[in-house]
Amino acid sequence: MYSLVAISVGTKIPSSNFDGKIIGIYDHTFNVELADLSILTCASSNYFNMPHGILVNSQIRDLKAYFKTGTTVHHRNGILRFSSKKLKIDLRSASMWAPKFKLESRPQKTQLNILLSEIKNDLPLGCEKLLAGPLSVVSQMIGWGRGLTPEGDDIIAGYLSAISLTAPDDPLRQQIASEIRRNIYKTTTVSNQMLNDAIEGLFIEPVEDLRSALYGNGDIGYASRKLKLVGSSSGIAMMFGLIAGAAYIENYTLKLNSNFIKAA
Amino acid sequence: MKFFQKILPNIYRDSVALMQISCKLCDLPGISQASAIMATEANIELLNEAGLLVEKMSPQPNNLLVAIQGDDEAIIDVAFKQVEKSINEVGTPTLSGEEQILAPQSIEMALDEFPEAQLALISCPGEYAEAEAQKALNLGLDVMIFSDNVSIEGELALKKYAANSGHLVMGPDCGTAILNGVPLGFSNVVRSGNIGIVAASGTGLQQISCLVDQLGGGVSQAIGTGGRDLHAKIGGLSMLKGIQVLAKNDEIKIITLVSKPPSPAVADKVLNEARKCGKPVVVSFLGADLAAIKGDNLFPVETLEQAAHAAFLLSQGKKPSDDPLPRHTIETSIIEEITSSFSDKQRYVRGLYSGGTFSYEAMLLLGAEIGPMNSASPLSTKHKLNDIWSSTGNTIIDLGDDLFTRGRPHPMIDCRLRNDRILQEAKDPETAIILLDVVIGHGSHHDPAGEIVASIQAARASAQKLGNSLAFVTFVCGTINDPQNLVAQENKLRDVGAIVLGSNAQAVHLASDVIKAIGDS
Numbered sequence: 001m002y003s004l005v006a007i008s009v010g011t012k013i014p015s016s017n018f019d020g021k022i023i024g025i026y027d028h029t030f031n032v033e034l035a036d037l038s039i040l041t042c043a044s045s046n047y048f049n050m051p052h053g054i055l056v057n058s059q060i061r062d063l064k065a066y067f068k069t070g071t072t073v074h075h076r077n078g079i080l081r082f083s084s085k086k087l088k089i090d091l092r093s094a095s096m097w098a099p100k101f102k103l104e105s106r107p108q109k110t111q112l113n114i115l116l117s118e119i120k121n122d123l124p125l126g127c128e129k130l131l132a133g134p135l136s137v138v139s140q141m142i143g144w145g146r147g148l149t150p151e152g153d154d155i156i157a158g159y160l161s162a163i164s165l166t167a168p169d170d171p172l173r174q175q176i177a178s179e180i181r182r183n184i185y186k187t188t189t190v191s192n193q194m195l196n197d198a199i200e201g202l203f204i205e206p207v208e209d210l211r212s213a214l215y216g217n218g219d220i221g222y223a224s225r226k227l228k229l230v231g232s233s234s235g236i237a238m239m240f241g242l243i244a245g246a247a248y249i250e251n252y253t254l255k256l257n258s259n260f261i262k263a264a
Numbered sequence: 265m266k267f268f269q270k271i272l273p274n275i276y277r278d279s280v281a282l283m284q285i286s287c288k289l290c291d292l293p294g295i296s297q298a299s300a301i302m303a304t305e306a307n308i309e310l311l312n313e314a315g316l317l318v319e320k321m322s323p324q325p326n327n328l329l330v331a332i333q334g335d336d337e338a339i340i341d342v343a344f345k346q347v348e349k350s351i352n353e354v355g356t357p358t359l360s361g362e363e364q365i366l367a368p369q370s371i372e373m374a375l376d377e378f379p380e381a382q383l384a385l386i387s388c389p390g391e392y393a394e395a396e397a398q399k400a401l402n403l404g405l406d407v408m409i410f411s412d413n414v415s416i417e418g419e420l421a422l423k424k425y426a427a428n429s430g431h432l433v434m435g436p437d438c439g440t441a442i443l444n445g446v447p448l449g450f451s452n453v454v455r456s457g458n459i460g461i462v463a464a465s466g467t468g469l470q471q472i473s474c475l476v477d478q479l480g481g482g483v484s485q486a487i488g489t490g491g492r493d494l495h496a497k498i499g500g501l502s503m504l505k506g507i508q509v510l511a512k513n514d515e516i517k518i519i520t521l522v523s524k525p526p527s528p529a530v531a532d533k534v535l536n537e538a539r540k541c542g543k544p545v546v547v548s549f550l551g552a553d554l555a556a557i558k559g560d561n562l563f564p565v566e567t568l569e570q571a572a573h574a575a576f577l578l579s580q581g582k583k584p585s586d587d588p589l590p591r592h593t594i595e596t597s598i599i600e601e602i603t604s605s606f607s608d609k610q611r612y613v614r615g616l617y618s619g620g621t622f623s624y625e626a627m628l629l630l631g632a633e634i635g636p637m638n639s640a641s642p643l644s645t646k647h648k649l650n651d652i653w654s655s656t657g658n659t660i661i662d663l664g665d666d667l668f669t670r671g672r673p674h675p676m677i678d679c680r681l682r683n684d685r686i687l688q689e690a691k692d693p694e695t696a697i698i699l700l701d702v703v704i705g706h707g708s709h710h711d712p713a714g715e716i717v718a719s720i721q722a723a724r725a726s727a728q729k730l731g732n733s734l735a736f737v738t739f740v741c742g743t744i745n746d747p748q749n750l751v752a753q754e755n756k757l758r759d760v761g762a763i764v765l766g767s768n769a770q771a772v773h774l775a776s777d778v779i780k781a782i783g784d785s
Binding site for chain 1: 375376377379380381382402403404405429430
């Protein structure tokens with residue numbers, strides 16, 4: 001049996017015993033659905049932290065050699081075991097990944113425009129409406145696009161990462177949360193969890209890093225490059241959402257030249 | 265007479281498996297005593313006491329010790345070959361082609377092999393049980409400790425750890441449980457259903473679950489706590505956890521608690537937990553003051569049979585009746601017939617139980633009706649038998665008590681001790697009734713009634729020589745789906761003239777009525 005050690009776990013990983021089954025296996029990650037229908041993502045060390053994620057200390061390759069979709073997963077006092085009996089993951093020495101955001105500075109309009117220009121060629125058609133105001137488009141965006149997390153959902157999650165810097169009782173923040181909850185049925189299970197986390201102010205590590213860079217002292221260029229690499233289009237969509245949200249908070253007007261917008 | 269003893273190195277088998285092997289050995293012709301047992305200090309001492317060890321030996325807890333006493337060497341040789349065969353049949357490594365798959369050597373290895381496991385069942389010599397249970401808890405498993413001889417301090421430490429980590433410890437000395445409909449230890453094949461039981465009494469749990477099954481209800485969860493759990497020192501930690509577990513289980517609609525009376529402080533805690541669990545709770549604290557058990561959702565009962573009836577009615581959405589259950593199903597004319605067959609000296613009941621809770625319930629019920637019972641473990645010390653191997657007056661003994669089982673298998677597995685005692689009681693001219701429980705199900709002897717009937721017949725013949733007629737009053741604790749089959753076992757007893765009742769309470773009530781009738785005649 002092959003043993004791996006987890007480096008870090010997200011705050012949403014239960015510490016008590018749980019059981020689940022593998023519902024998706026990818027190059028460097030696999031997803032586990034738990035009895036409460038939440039989804040846990042286990043990823044290689046070359047991946048990134050997530051609220052529902054476990055990051056292990058090696059670059060997992062050829063995951064399908066260890067288990068297949070439907071393999072059951074059992075957590076007992078900090079050790080994940082699999083019904084395939086070929087692998088176990090020890091979470092006991094893993095640190096808890098719980099980013100603490102500290103507001104130290106404000107992004108300038110120029111910075112946001114530069115970031116926007118980096119991704120504008122790859123943005124899906126119609127997303128520019130978000131820059132005009134989110135409420136009219138949230139319901140249309142949920143579930144819009146393809147993949148485990150459709151691009152529309154990624155954009156909203158990114159948008160919320162900026163909006164969550166406002167006070168919890170900010171009317172716009174509450175209205176967006178309400179719109180999401182009303183329309184959440186339109187999207188995938190994985191996206192459903194991502195949007196619910198976003199309402200709670202929980203985001204994946206690359207989003208956290210770019211947000212911290214914009215509002216703190218981080219390297220914006222490095223953080224944006226990392227975010228753009230997430231998924232086939234998710235990172236870019238989240239980055240756009242984050243830029244649009246930041247523009248809203250900072251009261252900047254950003255514009256996208258429609259010539260640059262690709263068809264979704 | 266020849267003696268034989270041999271160490272089989274690095275072989276471990278659990279005590280139930282070894283008791284069954286020992287029992288089969290003793291059935292072989294020409295074998296008078298035999299034991300296959302782990303060579304721990306305590307076990308060596310037991311075999312020395314039984315006179316089975318002729319060579320002095322030091323403890324070797326990792327090794328299995330076989331000791332045999334037989335008529336001659338050839339007979340012993342046959343017996344030892346039988347041991348080797350049985351040992352290899354139980355828990356032997358699985359062979360698959362040329363590849364040998366080793367049986368797990370530790371709880372962690374077992375968990376790797378069965379990652380979905382949620383519970384470890386610990387059955388090893390008591391001195392190691394605490395450490396093994398702690399390992400299982402550390403691995404995130406609930407624990408059922410079948411072993412006894414765990415110190416009370418050890419039990420408390422395990423239960424405190426479990427309480428803090430959200431786990432359940434059943435035992436030590438937890439002989440039976442049903443978890444998610446799966447019977448464990450000495451347990452019966454009962455229908456699954458909406459009743460849950462938390463019991464500090466093994467045979468109490470078995471009696472209630474079997475009677476519920478016979479009534480048409482079902483039990484999906486039956487949690488054993490171990491007999492000491494409600495002592496003041498332990499504080500009912502497992503019973504409290506058990507109530508919480510069943511309260512959270514949506515399938516369970518009715519909870520039944522079974523125990524001897526807890527210490528007052530523990531009773532308060534347990535009953536408070538029961539009051540707030542949000543479900544009807546049948547409380548069977550044998551011998552407790554029922555009037556003191558108060559609560560809108562609490563239903564105190566006097567006997568195990570009443571507990572089963574109350575739980576069944578509640579599970580059907582009905583309120584338990586205030587009317588008492590029939591004492592038994594035997595007509596007065598038959599009681600008169602029995603008493604008229606006794607000689608003048610025959611006046612006493614002799615209860616020879618294999619279940620501790622049955623003997624306790626019998627002492628309570630008979631004590632209230634015909635006076636205190638003498639016993640090896642009486643309700644009051646002044647009624648303690650001077651010699652536990654000889655009955656005096658009305659006597660109830662639990663032959664499963666450690667006092668009787670030192671160096672021997674439990675009477676639910678090996679009927680010889682009780683069979684001998686039946687014959688002994690038959691020779692006592694004052695014995696009128698012999699009261700017997702027959703406990704079937706997983707773990708028990710494969711045909712306990714079949715083992716007893718020969719003794720009943722021999723006892724009758726022996727009594728007849730004295731001009732006496734013996735009454736055998738019995739009940740079988742089991743279900744029709746048990747491997748031994750309830751009806752088949754009852755019929756074997758009836759075929760030799762034993763009176764078979766539906767429960768311990770009924771059997772005891774009949775015994776009481778007969779003894780009272782003797783007094784009246």
